[in-house]
Amino acid sequence: MNDQFIKIDLFALIIILGVIQGLFLSFFFLNKRIRQKPSNLYLGFVMLFLSLIILEIFLNYSGYMVKMLRIDNFSEPLSLAVAPVMYFYIYSTITGKQPGRVWIHMLPMIFWFIYSIIYYTYPVELKYAQYMDYHHTELTTEIPKAPYSSDPWYLREYINEMLMVQITLYLIASLVFIKRTFKLLELPFFAGNVKPLSWLRTFVFLMFLVLLSVIIVKTVFVADVGDYIIASLISVVIYTTSFNVIKSSDFFQENIADPLNPRKKYVKSALDDVEKEKILQQLKTCMEVDKDFKNNLVSLPFLAKKLVTPVHHISQVINEKLGQSFFEMIALYRVEEAKTILLDKTKNNLTIEEIADDVGYNSKSAFNRSFKKHTGKTPSEYRLNQEEKDKI
Secondary structure (H helix, E strand, C coil): CCCCCCCCHHHHHHHHHHHHHHHHHHHHHHHCCHHHHHHHHHHHHHHHHHHHHHHHHHHHHHHHHHHHHHCCCCCCCCHHHHHHHHHHHHHHHCCCCCCCHHHHHHHHHHHHHHHHHHCCCCCCHHHHHHHHHHHCCCCCCCCCCCCCCCCCCCHHHHHHHHHHHHHHHHHHHHHHHHHHCCCCHCCCCCCCCCHHHHHHHHHHHHHHHHHHHHHHHHHHHHCCCCHHHHHHHHHHHHHHHHHHHHHHHHHHHHCCCHHHCCCCHHHCCCHHHHHHHHHHHHHHHHHCCCCCHHHHCCHHHHHHHHCCCHHHHHHHHHHHHHHHHHHHHHHHHHHHHHHHHHCCCCCCCCCCHHHHHHHHHCCHHHHHHHHHHHHHHHHHHHHHHHHHHHCC
C-alpha cells in the first residue's frame, strides 16, 4: 500500500474544496441556535451527507482510500438519505413546519447501513484487491476468495438503479410542491427573485443535473471509475448553495449611510409625493385589510406583482414614508397582530407556536425574538401580564 497510485489533479481539488465548503455549511446550519428553524436543520444535513459522499469519492479517485480501506463504502447508506432530506428542506422552507413521519423516509438508509455491515467486516487485503481491480483496470489483480458473500440477497447489484428511482421520485415531488406554491401566490413558475422559492427551484434543478450525471456515469463507466464527475457536480451544488447563503445575508443589504439618511439613495428617483402616497395607501390595504404579512412567503416581489409597481418604488416608499425597511414593517405588523390575539380571551387556547404560525412566522424562536424586540416581553410573558391585570 504505497503512494505510487495517489494522484491530485484539478478534479481532486474541485472535490476536496467542495468537501471542505460543505462541511463548513453543515456546521453553520446545524449550529444549536440556527438549527431551531426546521429548514436550516434539513439543509445542514443535506450539506453534511453530500460532503461525506464526495469525500469518499475523493478518497477513491485520489488513491488515498488504500490507506483507510476499513472505512471503504462508509457513505453508501447516506446516498439513500440525501433525496428525502432534501425534500424535508423544501417542505419546511415553504411551510415553516416539520414534515411528518420523517423516520419512515429514513428506513431505506437504515436498512442499507445494516445490510452493509457484512461488507464492512471484510479483510483489508480483500478490499485492497477489489479496489485495485475497480480503479486500476490496467493492472491484473488477483482477488482473494471472499470468506462470505457481502451481498447475500443480491441487492447490491441493483443499488444504483434503486438510488436513481428514489432520487427521481423525491425530485419530482419537490418540483410539484414548488410549482404549486408559485401557483398559490399567483406567480409564474419561472418568476425571478421570489425568495426563497426561486432558490428552491434552482436547487431542485441542480439536483436534477446531479441525477442526470449519475445516470450517464453509471451507464458509461465500469464500476465506480467515473464517480469523480458526479462528485465535481455535487461540489458545484455546494458552491452554489454557499453563494446563495452569502447573497441572502443581511451583511450586504445596507451601508452605514442608508439608515442615517434614507433619502440619499433615492435622490434620482422619479417618484413624486402623490405617487408615493398612493403606493403607501395600497401598502396599508395589503397589510391592514388583506393582511399579507401573515403569508410566510411575503416579499417585495410578491407585493410588487400584486400592486403592479416596481420593487424599488415599494422599497422607497417603505423607507421614506414609514422610516423602516421592508422586514421591519412586516415584523411590526406581525407583532401587532400577535398582541391582538394574545389579548383576546376567546383565543387563550392557542399555543404560542400556533400564534406564531398564524401571524406568518416560520418558527417559535423567530417569533419570540421579534416580539420581545418590539415589546420588551416574550409572547408568553405578555399574555401572563395581561391575565394578571385582568385579575386585579
